Amino acid sequence: MKLVSHRMNVNSVSAAIGSILCLAVFAASATYGQQGTTADAITNTAVMKQFRAVRVESRPVIDGVLDEAVWQQANVVTDFHQIRPGDGALPTERTELYVIYDDDALYIAARMYDSEPHLISAPTIRHGQGLGSDDRLVVILDPFNSRRVGYRFETNLNGVRHDALYQTTSNFSADWNTIWDVQTSIDGNSWVAEMEIPFKSLPFDPTLDTWGFNFGRGIRRRGEEVAWVSQNRTYNPGFSGQVTGLSGMDSGLGLDVVPSMSFNRRREYDPGGKDSSMEPSLDAFYRLTPTLNAALTVNTDFSATKVDNRQVNLTRFNLFFPEKRDFFLNDSDLFQFGNISGMAAGNNASSGGLRENARPYFSRKLGLSETGAPVDIEYGGRVSGRVGRWNIGTLAIHQDETATVAASDLLIARMSANVLQDSSVGFIYTDGDPTSNLDNSVVGTDFQYVNNRFLDNRIFQADGWFQQSDTPGLSGDDAAFGFGMRLPSSSG
Numbered sequence: 001m002k003l004v005s006h007r008m009n010v011n012s013v014s015a016a017i018g019s020i021l022c023l024a025v026f027a028a029s030a031t032y033g034q035q036g037t038t039a040d041a042i043t044n045t046a047v048m049k050q051f052r053a054v055r056v057e058s059r060p061v062i063d064g065v066l067d068e069a070v071w072q073q074a075n076v077v078t079d080f081h082q083i084r085p086g087d088g089a090l091p092t093e094r095t096e097l098y099v100i101y102d103d104d105a106l107y108i109a110a111r112m113y114d115s116e117p118h119l120i121s122a123p124t125i126r127h128g129q130g131l132g133s134d135d136r137l138v139v140i141l142d143p144f145n146s147r148r149v150g151y152r153f154e155t156n157l158n159g160v161r162h163d164a165l166y167q168t169t170s171n172f173s174a175d176w177n178t179i180w181d182v183q184t185s186i187d188g189n190s191w192v193a194e195m196e197i198p199f200k201s202l203p204f205d206p207t208l209d210t211w212g213f214n215f216g217r218g219i220r221r222r223g224e225e226v227a228w229v230s231q232n233r234t235y236n237p238g239f240s241g242q243v244t245g246l247s248g249m250d251s252g253l254g255l256d257v258v259p260s261m262s263f264n265r266r267r268e269y270d271p272g273g274k275d276s277s278m279e280p281s282l283d284a285f286y287r288l289t290p291t292l293n294a295a296l297t298v299n300t301d302f303s304a305t306k307v308d309n310r311q312v313n314l315t316r317f318n319l320f321f322p323e324k325r326d327f328f329l330n331d332s333d334l335f336q337f338g339n340i341s342g343m344a345a346g347n348n349a350s351s352g353g354l355r356e357n358a359r360p361y362f363s364r365k366l367g368l369s370e371t372g373a374p375v376d377i378e379y380g381g382r383v384s385g386r387v388g389r390w391n392i393g394t395l396a397i398h399q400d401e402t403a404t405v406a407a408s409d410l411l412i413a414r415m416s417a418n419v420l421q422d423s424s425v426g427f428i429y430t431d432g433d434p435t436s437n438l439d440n441s442v443v444g445t446d447f448q449y450v451n452n453r454f455l456d457n458r459i460f461q462a463d464g465w466f467q468q469s470d471t472p473g474l475s476g477d478d479a480a481f482g483f484g485m486r487l488p489s490s491s492g
Contacts, residue, residue, distance in 0.1 A: 049229050049241035050210075051075050053099045053106070055248070060100070060107055062196045064159070064185035071109060074098035080217070083233040084225040091226045095217055099243055103250045108195040110137050112217055117186055121220040122157035130174065131156050135220050137193045140166075142212025142237045143204035144291075144386055147422055149333045150212060150237035151178075151202060157191050159184045167333040169238035169450075171341055175324045176332070178202065200252035203385060206290050209247050214240035231452060232459055232488055238422065238452060254287025258326075283327055292385035292392075297327050300367070300377040320356045321364055328363040331384035334393035335361060335414045337428045338446040338465030338482060358482055360442045360467050361412050361430050369402045370435035376400035378407075389418045391426070399434055408432050422450040428467070440471045454487070461486045 060068045077097040082089045094113040120135045134156040142150035154162040165176035178201040184193045217226040227235040262279045281299040288294050367377050380397030393414040401407040416426025425447045433440040444467030454460035464483040
């Protein structure tokens with residue numbers, strides 16, 4: 001069942017709260033399925049596959065050739081299975097995975113055997129492009145072992161780097177990127193990939209010696225997808241194994257400074273007009289603790305961001321272009337509310353704008369006027385990260401004035417707590433309106449129940465949220481709620 005949002009009058013608030021409470025009660029009653037299933041009865045998931053990463057004294061050379069003796073120290077993982085076209089069937093080709101690490105980085109290598117290496121598909125040659133048409137290697141890391149969010153790294157035979165941030169267990173942002181390296185090669189009847197992922201590139205909790213980990217491989221000419229851990233023909237941070245034995249990693253100073261300068265020159269047939277201008281800007285990112293990040297932006301320059309794909313809007317709802325700006329992309333998963341995007345993703349009967357319209361915070365609204373024209377962000381700051389079971393995201397910016405809207409201060413505060421085994425509860429608060437001179441604030445609360453072991457190893461998810469808006473001079477239609485339940489089929 002998919003349900004996005006419903007507008008309602010404030011007099012119906014009690015009815016909305018009652019609906020959400022009923023949803024919570026139903027989810028709680030379903031906990032029996034979560035607690036009453038034995039681990040041995042759950043194929044590939046709750047058995048919690050594990051392997052130990054081996055610490056090494058010398059780093060391997062990342063050249064796509066597994067000829068260093070250091071790789072012989074690694075534990076070899078070979079127990080993979082198909083998720084497509086078979087469901088749990090043995091793969092048609094053998095795969096060997098190796099993981100080692102030192103103080104500075106995690107090193108992952110895979111030897112992917114292929115009886116017909118000349119038929120390996122690798123049409124993609126540009127970094128950052130999706131690899132859905134390629135034979136590919138996929139690595140998923142969850143440094144907090146939360147089974148809720150994580151990071152995805154993909155490559156193909158050309159050594160293309162494609163990375164992404166999971167904003168929910170089922171949705172990821174491919175516009176996020178970090179620093180890592182990969183090299184590949186053909187080695188007889190196999191192709192080989194070597195990855196180096198610096199620990200400085202990812203936030204992690206140094207007190208945890210276990211990370212969530214998963215691996216996937218695509219053999220495109222056969223339509224074959226292979227995974228290490230999966231459920232319902234899916235693999236993501238929610239359905240993953242673990243890599244253990246991690247300790248003593250160096251997270252570095254945690255400081256990144258990105259100065260920039262934009263220079264514009266123009267010709268005007270006006271004797272008093274300027275023909276050039278220069279605007280300095282600065283972005284700084286600092287890791288307050290290994291799990292808590294801070295960011296500062298001054299006179300933000302977004303000129304280097306990628307151009308949006310062209311879209312045609314035939315509805316009365318706004319388009320929701322993906323975020324591409326690093327200041328807002330980093331830790332963007334911590335600002336997700338109510339799983340609104342997740343609930344909407346499978347409902348193709350309505351437009352994207354209609355499905356996303358309930359979101360109380362959408363970062364692409366910042367730095368734009370009411371007409372969509374760019375507006376200067378003079379300065380801003382963000383503190384975000386994880387402290388124990390708590391997920392924290394706070395963001396404040398000062399936006400310059402436009403011809404019709406005065407300069408404004410905007411605040412977003414989001415906090416959620418991990419509860420039960422895979423569930424969460426939280427709230428959000430926003431203050432300010434970047435597109436008008438009216439003051440506005442929104443407060444909301446949400447609950448997400450996830451049971452990956454429901455009944456006969458099924459996945460059950462229930463989401464509920466409520467939000468209240470306050471705008472001086474406006475009354476009525478100032479509250480909204482949404483709820484949804486999903487019980488996906490295991491069929492392909």
